[in-house]
Amino acid sequence: MIQAIEWIEDDAPAVRIIDQTVLPAVESYLDLRTVDELVDAIARLAVRGAPALGAAGGYGVALAERQAAREGWGQARLAAEIERVALARPTAVNLEWGASRVDAVRREGEGRALEEAHRIVREDEAANRELSRLGADWLLARTEKKALRALTHCNTGALATAAWGTAYGVLKELHDRGALEMVYVDETRPLLQGTRLTSWELAQDGIAHMVQVDGAASSTILRGLVDFVVIGADRIAANGDTANKIGSVAAALAAQRAGIPFLVAAPMSTVDVGLASGNLIEIEERAESEVLAVSGTSMSAPGVHGFNPAFDVTPHDLIDGIVTERGVIEPHRTQPAFT
Numbered sequence: 552m553i554q555a556i557e558w559i560e561d562d563a564p565a566v567r568i569i570d571q572t573v574l575p576a577v578e579s580y581l582d583l584r585t586v587d588e589l590v591d592a593i594a595r596l597a598v599r600g601a602p603a604l605g606a607a608g609g610y611g612v613a614l615a616e617r618q619a620a621r622e623g624w625g626q627a628r629l630a631a632e633i634e635r636v637a638l639a640r641p642t643a644v645n646l647e648w649g650a651s652r653v654d655a656v657r658r659e660g661e662g663r664a665l666e667e668a669h670r671i672v673r674e675d676e677a678a679n680r681e682l683s684r685l686g687a688d689w690l691l692a693r694t695e696k697k698a699l700r701a702l703t704h705c706n707t708g709a710l711a712t713a714a715w716g717t718a719y720g721v722l723k724e725l726h727d728r729g730a731l732e733m734v735y736v737d738e739t740r741p742l743l744q745g746t747r748l749t750s751w752e753l754a755q756d757g758i759a760h761m762v763q764v765d766g767a768a769s770s771t772i773l774r775g776l777v778d779f780v781v782i783g784a785d786r787i788a789a790n791g792d793t794a795n796k797i798g799s800v801a802a803a804l805a806a807q808r809a810g811i812p813f814l815v816a817a818p819m820s821t822v823d824v825g826l827a828s829g830n831l832i833e834i835e836e837r838a839e840s841e842v843l844a845v846s847g848t849s850m851s852a853p854g855v856h857g858f859n860p861a862f863d864v865t866p867h868d869l870i871d872g873i874v875t876e877r878g879v880i881e882p883h884r885t886q887p888a889f890t
């Protein structure tokens with residue numbers, strides 16, 4: 552299985568990531584040895600996807616500690632560098648969650664930070680496998696069909712997690728049970744996580760799929776070409792409102808109109824129980840050049856401005872199910888109780 556992020560202890564310790572900015576054309580790895588390098592990789596989306604960012608946050612604390620020892624930082628500088636990692640991107644709660652979890656234990660002894668970061672990675676794989684199983688069960692029961700056609704948005708596979716995947720994991724589980732006929736993959740503008748990453752993973756797993764432009768999603772759903780929609784999440788508020796890659800809410804609206812299930816698949820580390828509702832979620836706005844240019848070539852008239860929100864929020868009443876490793880919650884029916 553692809554490993555998006557790991558810790559290596561060569562001559563100098565590093566966070567090793569697969570560089571997701573150049574996939575699938577080039578399969579190359581980056582060894583990040585400083586906080587600056589890690590923060591830059593997170594900001595450029597060389598490592599991305601909420602659960603993978605949770606691992607990056609955890610390993611980031613261990614990396615900062617090692618750099619502190621090498622360069623003689625005091626506690627104040629170390630705390631500031633850890634905060635820089637935690638806040639490198641604002642929307643996926645996992646990043647801050649991973650960094651805070653490891654930060655909270657790092658004073659307990661040498662090696663404790665790294666041990667906790669490794670634990671985050673192990674737990675994420677276990678959670679993803681469990682939620683995939685539960686999500687597949689729920690979809691098969693809900694649709695009462697034996698072979699399903701899916702639509703998904705962005706990338707939620709092994710690349711976006713510590714291992715296995717979330718929404719992608721549900722698709723893989725259905726495929727392994729012989730219950731998945733076809734996946735419509737939204738290209739996911741502007742950085743093409745669907746075209747470049749999800750499609751690459753699906754091809755490796757031998758799962759039948761087609762990539763479509765994001766604008767096709769609602770029509771594909773309304774034409775009856777899919778039986779369900781499954782997406783991942785970057786942050787889920789206590790009431791079930793869900794932030795995910797821009798374009799997700801359009802698919803949810805169409806799914807509701809078409810009367811097909813709209814499922815959110817995410818580990819509990821993506822649930823922000825302290826946040827009452829989705830309108831409190833900070834939505835990352837990225838550079839306008841990502842929208843206005845394709846492969847570095849400008850597509851717009853000079854002086855035109857771009858609007859580039861990276862995420863949207865799907866209100867809970869449009870969501871039929873949120874599956875975590877603890878079970879499925881149906882937020883459109885009842886107030887969710889995440890425990």
Ligand code: MRU
Nearest residue numbers: 599600601705707711783784796
């Ligand atoms: O900007 P990205 O590529 O980090 O956005 C990723 C997504 O929106 C994913 O759907 C989400 O993080 C879930 S990944 C299992």
